[in-house]
Amino acid sequence: MSGKTLYDKLWQSHLVEQRDDGSALIYIDRHLIHEVTSPQAFEGLRLAGRKPWRIDANLAVPDHNVPTERQERAGGIAGILDPISRLQVQTLDDNCRDFDITEFAINDPRQGIVHVVGPEQGATLPGMTVVCGDSHTSTHGALGALAHGIGTSEVEHVLATQCLLQQKMKNMLVRVDGQLKPGVTAKDVVLAIIGKIGTAGGTGYAIEFGGEVIRNLSMEGRMTICNMAIEAGARAGMIAADETTFEYVKGRTYAPRGEMWEQAVAAWRDLHSDDDAVFDSVVELRGEDIKPQVTWGTSPEMVLPVDGVIPDPQSLASAAERESVERALKYMGLAGGTRITDIKLDKVFIGSCTNSRIEDLRAAADVVKGRQVAKSIKLAMVVPGSGAVKEQAEAEGLHEIFTAAGLEWREPGCSMCLAMNSDKLGAGEHCASTSNRNFEGRQGFGGRTHLVSPAMAAAAAVTGHFVDVRDW
Amino acid sequence: MKSFTVLSGIAAPMDRANVDTDLIIPKQFLKSIKRSGFGPNLFDELRYLDQGEPGQDCSNRPVNEDFPLNQARYQGAVVLLARDNFGCGSSREHAPWALDDYGFRCIIAPSFADIFYNNCFKNGILPIVQDAEVVERLFQQMYANEGYALTIDLQRQVIVTPDDSELGFEVDAFRKHCLLNGLDDIGLTLESAEAIRTFEDRWREQSPWLFGSLA
């Protein structure tokens, strides 16, 4: 018999009940909750007279709707100007109080984007099953965990039963060997992967990312990679736990200590695929081949290296492809044949659960240090992923570098990643964004998103158009 | 949950690949704390010419006449014909809520995004996968025939077209059972409460660090 993949191991260790029809009951160790996808689940519990199965497994934090402007933020929930956002954040607060669930409330220093907060507090750990009513829950797989997004009915199901009804996915290995060139980051690696396999390439799979390039990434970089597994179609992305992982987890608030730490690490050492494990699909990339990436269209797979040229729809063989490229170019207000470096920008957003951790902010600060945001840029903002990231960045003086260069330094939250608060693109505006989705309207009605790494976004802020950070 | 046995009615097109959940229901409508009322904002950005806001009366907004759901021939549609990778992107369950609230109970496409596919079943919507050529044929027949209606018989696992030909489809046995009977997942899982408790006790002993208090 062949060995097991990391996914197989995590699945088996959490299997409560296997049903004859192929479905299975899987135990959930950590359930993260935010304000957008939970109100209807709590309502469902109330209506059915049910209680959470295990209160300590749940951690809540408002992130999608919270304002990031200091003044509006200072007023707490009552200060949120948009009444509908205010009600949603208030509802989370009320639900957590009613059900006795720990919440990092709006102005708690530990508040932040749920996927930044979990690992940072040690609330998500290697070997766990982690779910949240949010597709970017795949982020937590970077710790060697099985983590994926769920819908609101499942949020209610996990609250009530501590389990999920699941079908086992297939195994995919994405292996990136070799070395990255200077200036090429985790974001570029994951965009290159999506460019290669497409946004549906991972559908039905749990993806494990491996190879030398992945091994050499920091935890922050690994989280960036797993974060976007969902953009490659896979609900779950994961990376084997190793010394980098243990080093990152050690000492965090909810991480085990003392003797229990030793015991945990001993168990975590098995969180990797066996040498003879068989994957249903294997995709390989070379680190040396990856250049800084920029998306030009309305799907993350519409991505090119920074020295690339936007495809001319006329040159495409299939009618379906031609049509989809034409539609994307129309929405983006771009012509086929345009060089990526000729795309002019209006706004720059550095933030989101993909790229708002300390390492991301350092990379961006490095680029803008001593420089100025281009006159043509209407707004360039940096939104730290959490209160802890903000504190760390301020301790390092990064906020001063940003503000001196003309970027706004904001309070933590999802912000312009999905524009549920007042941080939005105007119609027709082009934005260099470190987030994960460039769908139509994602960052504001008619807004045009280009996904890039923090360093690339920072360089674009200075020049007003895309430039190759490798020449910076 | 509403049960799903036999569904008959008009089919309408959503003729593009990679329709994401932001397109199905834009994020500004996610601020609702309710499960219903999303129907008027289904495909909001395609359906209307202005920018939709929550709580607005959609009946006097300018509509995009080119969008099929605004055309007389597709009124009252219950089946949505779609293309590859339907429902990709965000995990928002508001997407199936909006489809359901509008009146769609069945979606036929060559492929679906995983989370969306799963969410459909939890809301009494049946997503059916058919080969791309079959879906293409259905699209052509629908475009050619005004009032084109399909019958979906879940028990027999067939789609019946107007010329009475039948197309079989696959559906997982457990999901079929739940849909046919309108069963609530949570109630069913709690029948296994004993097994969950046994697992939990053993797991706690084996991995005590997973059971610390967050307070």
Ligand code: SF4
């Ligand atoms: S930062 Fe963006 S992608 Fe991440 S959880 Fe928030 S809205 Fe979702």
